[in-house]
Amino acid sequence: MRVRLIYSPDVVEKPILAEVIIKTGLLINILEAKVDAQKGELIVSIPTIGEKLEEALALFRRAGVQVQEITKVLQIDHERCIACGACISPCPTHALSFNDDWTIKFDEERCVACGTCVNACPVKAIKLL
Amino acid sequence: MEETEAPRRPYVSIMPDENRRYDFRSKIESAEVMSMKKSKKKIRSVKEINEKIKRGDVVVLTAEEMIKLAESSGIEVAAKEVDVVTTGTFGAMCSSGVFLNFGHSDPPIKMTKCWLNDVPVYKGLAAVDGYLGATALSETRGFEYGGGHVIEDLVSGKEIELRAESYGTDCYPRRYIETVVTIDDLNQAILVNPRNCSQRYDAATNSTDRVLYTYMGTLLPNYGNVTFCGAGQLNPLCKDPNYETIGIGTRIFLGGGMGYIIGEGTQHDPKSGYGTLMVRGDLKKMNSRYLRGASIYRYGVTLYVGIGIPIPIINEEVASTAALRDDQIYVNIHDYGFPYRPDLRPVVKRVSYAELRSGRVTIGDKEVPSSPLSSYKMAREIAEVLKEWILEGRFYLTEPVEPLPKEEEFKPMPMRRRELKVRDVMRREVITANPSDGVKEVARKLIAKGIDHLPVIDRKGRLIGIVTSWDLAKAIANDKRILSEIMTRNVITAREDESIHVAAQRMAQHNISGLPVVDDEKKIRGIITTDDISRNLVGRRLMP
Numbered sequence: 001m002r003v004r005l006i007y008s009p010d011v012v013e014k015p016i017l018a019e020v021i022i023k024t025g026l027l028i029n030i031l032e033a034k035v036d037a038q039k040g041e042l043i044v045s046i047p048t049i050g051e052k053l054e055e056a057l058a059l060f061r062r063a064g065v066q067v068q069e070i071t072k073v074l075q076i077d078h079e080r081c082i083a084c085g086a087c088i089s090p091c092p093t094h095a096l097s098f099n100d101d102w103t104i105k106f107d108e109e110r111c112v113a114c115g116t117c118v119n120a121c122p123v124k125a126i127k128l129l
Numbered sequence: 130m131e132e133t134e135a136p137r138r139p140y141v142s143i144m145p146d147e148n149r150r151y152d153f154r155s156k157i158e159s160a161e162v163m164s165m166k167k168s169k170k171k172i173r174s175v176k177e178i179n180e181k182i183k184r185g186d187v188v189v190l191t192a193e194e195m196i197k198l199a200e201s202s203g204i205e206v207a208a209k210e211v212d213v214v215t216t217g218t219f220g221a222m223c224s225s226g227v228f229l230n231f232g233h234s235d236p237p238i239k240m241t242k243c244w245l246n247d248v249p250v251y252k253g254l255a256a257v258d259g260y261l262g263a264t265a266l267s268e269t270r271g272f273e274y275g276g277g278h279v280i281e282d283l284v285s286g287k288e289i290e291l292r293a294e295s296y297g298t299d300c301y302p303r304r305y306i307e308t309v310v311t312i313d314d315l316n317q318a319i320l321v322n323p324r325n326c327s328q329r330y331d332a333a334t335n336s337t338d339r340v341l342y343t344y345m346g347t348l349l350p351n352y353g354n355v356t357f358c359g360a361g362q363l364n365p366l367c368k369d370p371n372y373e374t375i376g377i378g379t380r381i382f383l384g385g386g387m388g389y390i391i392g393e394g395t396q397h398d399p400k401s402g403y404g405t406l407m408v409r410g411d412l413k414k415m416n417s418r419y420l421r422g423a424s425i426y427r428y429g430v431t432l433y434v435g436i437g438i439p440i441p442i443i444n445e446e447v448a449s450t451a452a453l454r455d456d457q458i459y460v461n462i463h464d465y466g467f468p469y470r471p472d473l474r475p476v477v478k479r480v481s482y483a484e485l486r487s488g489r490v491t492i493g494d495k496e497v498p499s500s501p502l503s504s505y506k507m508a509r510e511i512a513e514v515l516k517e518w519i520l521e522g523r524f525y526l527t528e529p530v531e532p533l534p535k536e537e538e539f540k541p542m543p544m545r546r547r548e549l550k551v552r553d554v555m556r557r558e559v560i561t562a563n564p565s566d567g568v569k570e571v572a573r574k575l576i577a578k579g580i581d582h583l584p585v586i587d588r589k590g591r592l593i594g595i596v597t598s599w600d601l602a603k604a605i606a607n608d609k610r611i612l613s614e615i616m617t618r619n620v621i622t623a624r625e626d627e628s629i630h631v632a633a634q635r636m637a638q639h640n641i642s643g644l645p646v647v648d649d650e651k652k653i654r655g656i657i658t659t660d661d662i663s664r665n666l667v668g669r670r671l672m673p
Contacts, residue, residue: 082219082421082433082507088488088500089354090347097488102506120347122221122423122433122502 001053002031002112006066007040016063017042024056031093031112043070043112072129073113076106080125087117087126167204167446175374175441175528178212182522189213189439189519191512192363192451199452208448213519213526216365217382217437217511220358220503221423223344224324224395225432226262227280227412230316231291233257234308239301240293244268245279247290256301260321263422263432275430278422280320283312284384285417318412320384320420324394326436328366328404329460332357332485332499334477334492337466342427346502348465352477355462355490355499360508361455361482365438366404368451374441375406376529382437382515383408385416387524390438398539406533408436419511435507437515441526456483462490468631470541551632552625554665555646555655561586564593564613571612572601582643584653585616591651595620597643622647625654633662 007016012035021028032043046056060067074095083103088096095110096117118126181187188211190198195214199207229250231240239256242249247269250259265276282289288309297304312318333345334355341348346356361367369375379390388410397405419435442448459481463474477492484490490499518524561584562571575583575598585594594616604615623632623644632644636659643658 082504084220084433084502084504084507085500086346086356086502089356089498090349090500092349092353094498102504102509116347119426122425122431123421124424 001046002070003044003046004068004070005042005060009038011064012040016065020056020059026056073111075127075129077125080123082123086122087120090116090120167449169444169446172208172444175526178441179525181212182519182525187212189516191516192216192368195452196454204445204449208442208445211442214440214451215437215512215515216363216368217508218360218364219435219507221431222325222434223264223431225322225434226260228319228321229259231257232316234306236303237301238293238295238303238306239298241295243293245289245291248276248279264429272424277430277432280432281417281420281422284415284420286311312413320412321409323407324396324405325408325434326365326406328402330358331460332462333465334462335466336464341465343465344425344428352492352495352497355497357485357501358503360505361458363508363512367458369440370450372533373447375438376532378527378530380527382511383410384435385419386410386414393533396539397537399535400538435511437511439526455486456481458482549629551623551627551629551646551657554629554661555657557655559653559656562612566612568604568610584645585612592620592645592647592653594618623657629662632657
């Protein structure tokens with residue numbers, strides 16, 4: 001499960017992620033981080049489901065972190081798309097590839113919503129949601 | 130230290146030298162050479178093919194189908210059975226544009242400047258004639274919109290804002306006009322593309338440690354990816370590399386309509402296997418599915434053009450080239466980390482389209498993701514559409530009026546003025562500091578000497594950091610005392626023999642105003658700042 005963690009100025013200096021990792025023993029992976037003195041936003045991957053996941057999410061919420069579950073992150077407008085492939089190799093997580101018919105295949109699970117493909121697309125067919 | 134400035138490039142196989150013209154592409158591939166040994170004995174003429182089209186019994190295969198047939202039955206059989214092989218390509222073709230005639234307004238205007246949707250149109254022609262180039266940028270929307278997009282919008286039938294200026298004459302009194310036009314209002318809209326349909330195109334990678342945004346797309350650091358162009362085994366000129374059937378006057382699929390080859394393209398380089406075409410077609414009869422405006426991130430705008438060329442199978446040689454596969458067509462991968470003339474960018478590897486299209490290219494001991502910038506899906510579709518047109522009797526083949534030149538080559542620009550290098554404008558007396566120096570003492574030094582950049586060196590005089598007046602102000606505000614606590618360790622540098630254009634662009638990229646100049650051992654040779662460069666600017670020209 002990929003989750004966006006939004007830290008308010010009140011909690012941005014606390015080591016909340018470390019605490020959750022220690023308490024749950026989950027190997028939470030940071031996919032993207034934007035942190036400054038005012039606020040912080042992390043995109044993390046939590047490698048579990050069900051009760052254990054709920055426990056981790058509850059710990060973040062209790063610590064004052066806003067939690068958003070990331071379900072759909074990217075939209076390809078296949079009407080606009082010319083299937084050139086300019087988005088594929090720049091993708092750092094290999095979420096984009098070709099189908100057998102040379103149309104573009106998007107693997108939602110791998111995407112970390114970094115936006116590299118949005119810029120790489122010459123016909124503006126990709127949108128971050 | 131950034132690798133941009135202190136490169137370790139383990140995979141360079143050829144490091145070009147600027148004093149010599151490089152021809153490492155000159156080797157024509159062995160498969161293409163082999164095909165030349167096939168029989169040139171005439172099997173059928175274009176005239177006979179056209180009679181078959183008329184009768185409805187012409188045999189047409191796409192280049193992909195031709196490959197399969199040649200593999201299963203052999204070239205001789207394929208040559209005997211197949212009349213025409215259709216090809217296709219759909220890629221960014223910057224040297225494209227359209228001649229437009231707007232008709233006269235009343236009172237009339239001799240347009241000296243003209244814009245369509247804020248994109249400038251070339252007006253060095255008669256009163257209401259203009260040429261809109263694909264890479265012209267909108268004066269209001271920058272990289273988001275340009276000539277390529279206007280062409281797409283025209284073909285889609287959209288309304289386009291026309292604005293023009295003039296100085297006024299007795300016969301053309303009007304000085305300004307603003308109106309709205311569609312493609313139907315124009316007398317002519319003729320696509321004339323000076324360079325399209327490259328025979329092949331070299332691939333790109335990036336050895337530096339930062340992302341590069343190039344006309345070859347986004348290139349990730351440390352050989353993070355490879356990008357390439359061209360449809361390879363579907364690519365028109367790859368299927369007739371000896372220009373046996375393709376020439377001036379050849380009728381083609383162009384942008385969804387019919388067009389013609391009107392000659393070799395600019396930069397035509399047949400000796401090296403990098404031929405190009407100049408093409409022409411009526412924009413009014415084209416389809417925006419096959420002409421798409423595009424924005425290349427942080428580079429500019431362009432036009433994706435769809436082209437398909439029929440190859441009449443006149444003999445076994447042509448049959449065998451029409452059956453060439455991706456694994457028999459090669460290009461070089463260049464390192465775009467070097468901001469040099471294209472042919473001087475080091476070659477990292479020679480690679481086949483099959484390897485490029487597999488999605489993984491091996492560079493040294495690394496598996497590097499590769500992806501194209503041109504659409505194989507659309508190239509395939511174009512070859513299919515052209516095949517349908519021929520089978521339905523809507524498209525007849527033409528005999529070239531003249532063959533394409535086979536001997537030309539593509540020369541670089543001679544540099545006949547002395548060019549400024551970093552060493553010509555850098556300051557050699559560099560004031561430096563040590564990492565253990567106190568912040569206040571260093572601040573005093575900066576004020577006393579009136580400088581903004583202070584390189585920090587170790588005991589052996591090697592560059593290990595830099596502080597600016599801004600860093601020092603911040604350090605004093607935050608009560609930091611020692612230079613090593615606040616200095617920037619990842620120093621962007623320049624080298625003495627670099628062009629000042631390259632140094633200026635590096636500063637702009639990193640949004641900084643000075644670069645220490647270092648040698649191979651990271652010893653400081655000087656310092657160059659934006660001030661030093663602008664002092665050498667007169668008007669907009671760089672004067673020695």
